Amino acid sequence: MFGRLTWDAIPFHEPIPLITSLVVLIAVAVIGIWVTKKGWWPYLWNEYITSPDHKRIGIMYIVLGLVMLVRGFADAIMMRLQQSLAIGASQGYLPPEHYNQIFSAHGTIMIFFVAMPLVIGFMNFVVPLQLGVRDVAFPTLNNVSFWLTASGALLINLSLFVGEFARTGWLGFPPLSEKAFSPGVGVDYYLVALQISGVGTVLTAVNFVTTILKTRAPGMSYLRMPVFCWTSLASNLIILAAFPVLTVSLGLLMLDRYLGFHFFTNDGGGNSMLYMNLIWVWGHPEVYILVLPAFGIYSEVASTFSGKPLFGYRSMVFATMVICVVSYMVWLHHFFTMGAGADVNAIFGIASMIIGIPTGVKIYNWLFTMYGGRVRFNVPMYWLIGFMLTFVIGGLTGVLLAIPPVDFIVHNSLFLVAHFHQVIIGGVVFALMAGYTYWFPKAFGFTLDERLGKAVFWCWFIGFHLAFMPLYVLGFWGGTRRMQHISDPSWAPWLHVALLGAVIIGIGIVLTVVQLLYSIKTRDQRRDITGDPWDGRTLEWLTLSPPPHYNFAVLPDVHGEEAYWTRKQMAIKEERLIDEPDYQPIEMPVNTPTGVIVAFFASLCGFAIIWYIWWLAILGLIGAFAIFVWYAWRDEHEHIIPVEEVRANARERRRIRMENLHTISQSV
C-alpha cells in the first residue's frame, strides 16, 4: 500500500534532522496561523498564487530563492563547522553519511533552487517591463513553471523529514548513484525533484525566448533592447538546448535504478563515462545560464549609476552571444583527468580559455562605462565593483584550471571549490543582490535602506574572501573536496579562517532580513513617488512603482537605444510630456489555479515514485492530465480593463511625472 514508506523513514534517532524538521514545521505552522489570522489568504490566492502577472510570479520566484538560500546556507555553515572541528583526533559532530547528504543537498539546492529561481525571478519581473509590453508571451504557462519549480523545492525539503537525501554529490555520478551502491531513497529524491523542476525551467525558456523575439514594444528592434534582455535571451536559448540533456541524463539514471537498465552500471555493458559527458553537456552551459543574466544586471547598474550609456553596447551583445554558443564547447574540461587523451584535452582547454575573451570584453565595457561618468555610489554600485574585483580573480583561477596539466594537479581539490564559489558568488550572487536593491523600489514602491545595504555588501565581500581564499591554499597543499575529517592538524588555522568567513556571510544574510524589515517599517520616508528612483534609462522606470498590473497604459513607442532616457530628456528639454495618447481598454489574462493544482499532483506523483507507491503515482498523473483538460475547456480567457480606469490611472501618472520633471533627473 505505501511502498517502501514506513515509520523508519522519520529520523527519530538522529537529533539534528529531527530538531530541524520540528523547527521548520513549527515555523510553517506559525506563518500559516498568522496569515490566517490576518485574513490574508484571499489576497495571497488572488494576487500571487493564481496570478498570471509576470511581476507577481517574479516576486514569488525571488521569495522561493531567498528562502532556499537560508536552507543552502545552513548546510554550508554546518560543513564549515564540521571541517573546523574534525581535525586530527576529533571526529566533529557530523557522521560521514550525514555529512555526505549535506554537501550533496548544499550544491543541489544552491544551483537549482537558489540561483535558478532568483535568476528566473529577475527575468520574470524585469524583461516584459524593459521590452515595454504587458506580460510574457504565455502568462498562465509562466505560473505553471513557477509552481513546478516550487514542487521540486518541496520534495528536496521533504527529504529532510521523510527518508534521506542523496550522498552522491550535487550531480549524482554513477556508478555510486546506482541502485547497487545507493539503495536508499536519497538519490531518488534528487532525481525526481530535479526532473519536476526541470520541466518548469524548460517551459520558462520557451516562454521567454518567445517573449523576447516576438513581443516587444513598437520600434524596439533587436539592437535597441536593453542588455539585460539580451543576456536573458541568451540564457533562455541555452536552457532550451541544455535542459533536455539534463532530463535525459537523469532519466536514464532513473531507468537504471527503477527498471534495472544498464546505461551506467558496471555490468551489462554500461558506461558511466556516458553519464559524465551527458550531465556536463548540460552542466557547463548551466553556469552560463546563471551568469549571463547576472552580467545583464551589472550592465544596467553600471550605466544607470554612471549616468552614461553603456560603453560598447554592441560589443556587449556580441560577447553575450559568443558566450552563448561557446558555452557548449567546453564541457569536457570537467573531466580532463578521465582519459580523453592529450589532443581532446587540448581542444577543450583552449576552448575554455577562449570563453574568457568575451568575458574580458564585458569587464572592460563596465570599466569604461564608469570612466568619465558621474558615478553615484549607491548599493548596487558597491556590488558591481565588488564583483569586478572578485570575479576577475575567479576567472584567472578558471584559466589555470583550463590548462590540462594544471588540472591534473588541482582537480577535485579545494582549489576547484574555491574557484567555482568565486565565480558563482562573486558573479551571480553579487549580481542578484545588486538587482534586488536596484529593482526593489520598482516592485514595492519604496527603496531599501542604503546604510544596511552597504553593511550587507561588506559582510558578503569580506566574508567571501575570508571563507574561500584559504581554500585555494589548502587546494594547492592537496586538500581534496568533500572531506568529512581532516587528518593534517597544520590545516586548522586556514579552516578556522574559512569558518569565520562563513559566519560573516551569515551575518550578511541576517542583515539582509533586518534591512528588509527596517525598510518596510520606515517605508513612508522612502517612497518612490516618481517611479524612477535611480534616474534610470530603460523602460521599466517609465511606469509607476509598483506598476499597474498591465504595466503600460499604452505600449511605449521606441525611437532609439535607451528608450526611456531619450524620452525623459526630451520631456525635460521641452518641459512637457508627449501628447496624451488615445487610451484603449486593455485585455489581460484571467487568474487560474491550474499551476498550483498541477504542481500539487506533480508533487504527489513525485513523492509516490520516490517511495514506490505506484497507485498514487498513477493517480497523480491522471489528476495532472485532468486539470489540463479542465483548463483547456475554459471559455473565459481574458478580462477587460475598462478604458475609464486605464485613462484615470494614466492621467495620474502623467500628473506625477509633470510635477517631478525637474527632480526626476538628478544628473542633468
Place this chain on the structure above:
Amino acid sequence: MSSASEAPAIGLTHSASEDTGLGHRGPESKSIVVPYGFWLFVLSDMVLFSALFATYATLVHATDGGPVTNELFDRNLVAIETFALLISSFVCGLAMITAKRANMVWTQAWLLITGLLGFVFLSIELYEFSTMIAEGAGPQRSAFLSSFFTLVGCHGAHVTAGLLWLGTMMAQIWAKGFQPHIMRRLLCFSVFWHALDIIWVAIFTIVYLIGTLP
C-alpha cells in the same frame, strides 16, 4: 473572428506575416506567438532525442554477449510501421485543410484516421517490444538493449501522448467548434505530429536500416 479570417494568420497560408524581425510593429498577434512558442518546445524536444541518439550510438556495440542488432530487427515489420506513421501525418495535413474550411464532419473523420494510424503504429511497436522481451532480449539484457528500448520507447511515449492529445482535441472541436484558440491548438498538434515523423525517420535510418545491414 471567424475561422476563415483566422486561417491565414495561423500560418495556413503565407499572406499575413510581413514582420521584418525588427519589431517595428510591436507585439505579434497570438496566432503568431502561440505556434512560435510551440515550435521552440518542439526544438527542445529534438534536443532531448538527440541526446538519446547519442546514447544509442555510444552503446550500440555494448551488447554484453547478448543479441546484436541484426538478430533482432525485422525490416518488413518496421516498413509497415513507418508507412502507418507517415500516412498518418499526411492525413493530419488533410484534417488541417478541412479544419480551415470549418468542415466538422471531414475534420473529425480525418483526425480519427490520423489517430487510428497512430494506434496501428503503436500496436506494431508494442508487438515488437513484447516479442523481443519474450525472446530474452529485454532492456535489462545489455546496455545496447537499454538504449534501444529507451530511444524507440521515448518516441512511442510521445506518440501515446499525441494520441491522448488528439482525442482531447477531437472532443474539444466537437464541443466548441472552430474557435480561433482551438485552431491554434490544432496547429500545434499538427506541428507535434509531423515532428514525431521526422524523429521516426531518423530512428528508422539509424536504428533499423543501419542495424539490419548485412
